Amino acid sequence: MAARARGPNRMRFWLTALATGLAAGYAAVGFRMAIFELQTFLYGADDVTLATTLASAPWYLVLAIPVLGGLVVGVLLHRFTHDGKVHSVTTVIEGAALHDGRVDRRAGLASALASLITLSTGGSTGREGPVVHLGAVISSWVADRIRADGMTARDLMGCAAAAAVAASFNAPIAGALFALEVVLRHFALHAIAPITVAAVAGAVVSRLHIGNVTEFHLPVSQLAFYVELPAFMLLGLLSGLVATILVRSVLLAEAVADTVTASLRIPRWVRPGISGFLLGLLALGFPHIIGVGYETTRSALLGEFGFWAAVVLVATKVIAVALTFGGRMGGGIFSPSLMIGALTGLAFGHVATALMPGVSGTEALYALAGTGAVAAGVLGAPLSTTMIVFELTGDWHTGVAVMLAVSLSSALASRLVTRSFFLTQLARQGKPIARGVQDYVACTIGLAALIRPLQPGDAPRAAALMAEGRVLEEGARLDAAMPLFRDGAVPVLAVLRGAEPVGLLHEADALRAFSAALVKAGREEHS
Structure with missing residues (x-):
């Protein structure tokens, strides 16, 4: 049963959200401290004084450290990711929209380590993306442990992202807004409260270990007129x-x-x-x-x-x-x-x-x-x-x-x-998340539950559809089927396993599943 079900499990969800926020907060603080330690070891300065220190550093040091760091990153990603790429906030947004609030944990941990090495050895990027993704790795693990449904897992992912940003920058309000505005891309009431709690938890972790200070100390300014x-x-x-x-x-x-x-x-x-x-x-x-x-x-x-x-x-x-x-x-x-x-x-x-x-x-x-x-x-x-x-x-x-x-x-x-x-x-990458749920929800619907198995009299019809090229692979998703329905006059497709037909997909079944998914997404975003 999902952790968000009515009854006593609602309290368990709130405790889980708080624990996720604390874990993500500690991960963000640990990530920041690890950058400080490794950067100080390699360059003799942290980011606050790095530019000044490098201005007088030996040229071979300035040149060699980023090269060595890059090679280590390359080997790490080649070994532990399928595409050799670092996963970051983009992957988290994709996970929330298309993968029931989950990201790949193995690639996520490798990406966090690669980002740590990059930022410590001269890479010209930032630490917010890695900590958000690291938080999503934590929330994905939690979601799997409690067998959370998609909505619960997405809310936990928002909690982790909010806590990670809040802890990384000592910015709890911005952390909560970032999770809602960027990761979940909605402001549903069911998500706001737990995400806010997690963001506060992340900020508390930061203030306990780093201090209640702003990142930049500026003189008070006034707008002239x-x-x-x-x-x-x-x-x-x-x-x-x-x-x-x-x-x-x-x-x-x-x-x-x-x-x-x-x-x-x-x-x-x-x-x-x-x-x-x-x-x-x-x-x-x-x-x-x-x-x-x-x-x-x-x-x-x-x-x-x-x-x-x-x-x-x-x-x-x-x-x-x-x-x-x-x-x-x-x-x-x-x-x-x-x-x-x-x-x-x-x-x-x-x-x-x-x-x-x-x-x-x-x-x-x-x-x-x-x-x-x-x-x-x-x-x-x-x-x-x-x-x-x-x-x-x-x-x-x-x-x-x-x-x-x-x-x-x-x-x-x-x-x-x-x-x-x-x-x-x-x-x-061909993932139209920017255009809204109506454009990407079909990517989340598999065909297995929609296929009608072949009956004894369906073989000639399946053969005719195959001859016309109106076919889909058994493992395809609904987004592959919808254009075929729009472009053809026959409201049915043959579904293949290898080269053999195993069933038929009817347009009415596809539209029914698409409509149900839209209703479910709408309820989540407006509840």
């Missing part, structure tokens, strides 16, 4: 373009790397090492691109870069992120988008304050708005991104400016990509 708001609208549009460039650069790098490695027959385990070499070369001139980048983000939020320095760092960071993802190294895209956003906002702020010195605020204020605006365009998550900027900085005085920039960036970027970086990746 409402006449300045049009400038933040322009910043939002610019940020949407930058977010689009970042997303498309990563996708282009992945496509180019796929083509090059295939044409040159480069072993897939070598690919991350090549990426590490290119990152090391780039870091010789621009050490700011190495690692998560919080030192550079903090400096940008404090207005410590000039206009051209900020512009150049935006370009080099985009290249570094594309190289990291294109090389199939680990990590997430959220932290890089924060850094790129802060630098974009700072560069825009230099221009705005020069043009309007009498009415404008500080450059740092624009950097803060840009931080959320670019991240929102990349993640397709304006609510959670706005909130996480506030929680990371502790600056709640600039809410109007941040919200305005975030909303316009999200609106523009969602039209230039498939809603977000994650959903664009899924769309390129």
